[in-house]
Amino acid sequence: MSDMNGLNDKQGEAVQCTEGPVLLLAGAGSGKTRVLTHRIAYLIDQGINPYHILAITFTNKAAGEMRDRVDQIVSYGAESVWVSTFHALCVRILRRYIDRLEYENNFTIYDSDDQKAVIKTCLKKLNMDPKQYPERMMMAEISKAKERFVSPQEYDREASGQFRKMQVAKVYNEYQQRLKQNNALDFDDLLYKTVELFQFHPDVLEQYQERFQYIMVDEYQDTNHIQFLLIKQLAAKYRNLCVVGDDDQSIYKFRGANIYNILNFEEEYPEAKVIKLEQNYRSTANILKAANGVIANNEGRKEKALWTKAEEGDKVHFSLYDTEYQEAEGVVKEISRQHKNENRAYNYFAILYRTNAQSRIFEEKLLMHNIPYKIIGGQNFYGRREVKDMICYLKVIENGMDDMSVRRVVNVPKRGIGATSIDKMQAYADTYEMSLLDAMFEASNVPGLNRAAAKVESFTNLILDFRDMLKEGVFLSELYDAVLEKTGYWDELLAEKTDEAEARMENLTELKNKIVKYEQEAEHPDLAGLLEEIALVAEVDNVEESEEKVLLMTLHSAKGLEFPCVFLGGMEDRLFPSGMALNSDDPDAIEEERRLCYVGITRAREQLYLSAARQRMMHGRTDYNPVSRFVKEIPKDVITMNGNGSFAVRRQEQAAHEARESLNRKSASVTGKPYSFGNTGGKPAFGKEFKVERLQIDYGVGDRVRHVKFGEGTVTELVSGGKDYEVTVEFDKVGVKRMFASFAKLKKL
DNA sequence: AGCTGGGCAATGTGG
């Protein structure tokens, strides 16, 4: 029996509309994901073979959850529905068929660190200066090309005449050749090669078209062009394609997402049925109103009138603190208070922020208060040196063509095989057109190696031993232990006896735990599968909502999730919206930040706390940023400024206005004590008192001043930040600086 | 071959 319970009419309609293209365009919390889940169940109920259903989700975790929920609704078949992310789908297809494109089926997946390393060697080989052509920029360009499904050859053609672009084309070409030689694919290749496979091998495409007769894509607003192409290929035959998304939640432009995929869906599929969902089931009315108020400032979006039956609930809280430490303290205290007084479990709360760097201070305060927490993202576990080293060993064992990984581990720990020896073997490998590892197997034939040859041999013997172990069918965790032991990696750390080595060893043990877990949970665990999982599993996939821990993550990671109580920190211009977006000449940059804010606000079910700090250390400098414009966009009647009425923001502006007035009059002899940052209570500064204590300054815009450290300069701007002045000075020696007058101790000249 | 230290730049969101 299909279950239309727990669905409203519109949702039910979307569920039952199974044939032909369907666009489900709906606001946050309107039950899009729920519809998809029920739709799969409904299809199965209608007698569609679950084998013919494909659902694409944004994260692996969402995929798992969707499968679980379908399983709860239908009596059979949920396990044969193919639910996965784009990348996981592509890997599965390519593992089977990539030999058609002359790759080996046991290809390695390169992450962005690996990519960067390859780019670096390419630049060196092409004698290009990495200062002139930064790796980062190269990676971005190549990535963009691949997202457009543009090959190195086509890119070169496009570039004709444009010198810089031609240089990029050279690197792209070299890069792609190297990946091929290493039998490796980067993340973009996973999609690119699948589309290429389908394009040049229609028989393979047709097989998958037959298989996936019903296709659903969640979070469609964040798909990129190549994903669009892939879906187009797969859906071309049956055209039973249901895409689901919210143009207001498109937040991944920086990695190629194209919002027009969803906005122009009806042009691509003219017969598409469009269904809109407008009832929000997640948030209280006040939170929803705040979200609507913010997003309304974006232009050119498809208007959606999101509404809710839920009660108003608490107002949105906003608190302005003096420093980021006080901000964190304030947030953590509130969590602690609710935990104690209102019996809230810790997994009731999430702390969200724009940048990973912000997590550190929250973490510090949580530790201090003994509150259990989990940070999602940030310094990637698999990116740590020791973890990476071990994974590279595993990669070499699996795929000997992966020269890059060979290079990485050949001398780790030190075996006395240095750059010169490697170069000689590489030259040998190039001459005989073999992989570096194969050249090493013939080390005794490599000219000029001499004594190093024996060392190389002991390394290759190690690899052979590991491969033998695999053939004998040992557990992957046993193999891992053997690698740690026989390479001497573990012993070396053990001998170090430093805290750092200790931490590394902990990480290596953690990696082992992950391997054991993989072996227990995977259906057919093998080395390729393990490496694949390591490459494709995202940080958010590690969220375990039953754990009683406060969750910390970026706004991006929080997409699609929901929490009863959300803290959104760092609500400051230049941080959120980011400085880059503010400086950008693309008006959509700010709009994307605003969408991100909308995503953040709509994660909250019952309570939403926004906070900002007047002063914050960013990249080693102290910055003074105004409260985020997004805070000001929230309708005044749904926000409280720390329980003291809704005028903290207005106050700032008013103070600034007064400051300007008094400066204009040039009678700037305002009295009062200097503003103090020694506000230890962790209470919002403005919450304490509203006396404006003015600082005495005797200079104004245009005046010459001297700073203790920066020397002489000219004041270019003076803005009151409430009690203090924010001064911008153009220094003769060190350029433009912004600072607080109370700190800067500027002397008028 | 490998380590150390100094100078310098970057500094955002992720599969």
Added chain:
DNA sequence: TTGCCCAGCT
């Protein structure tokens, strides 16, 4: 502030 790269030293 951190992290990266190079030069020079051991």
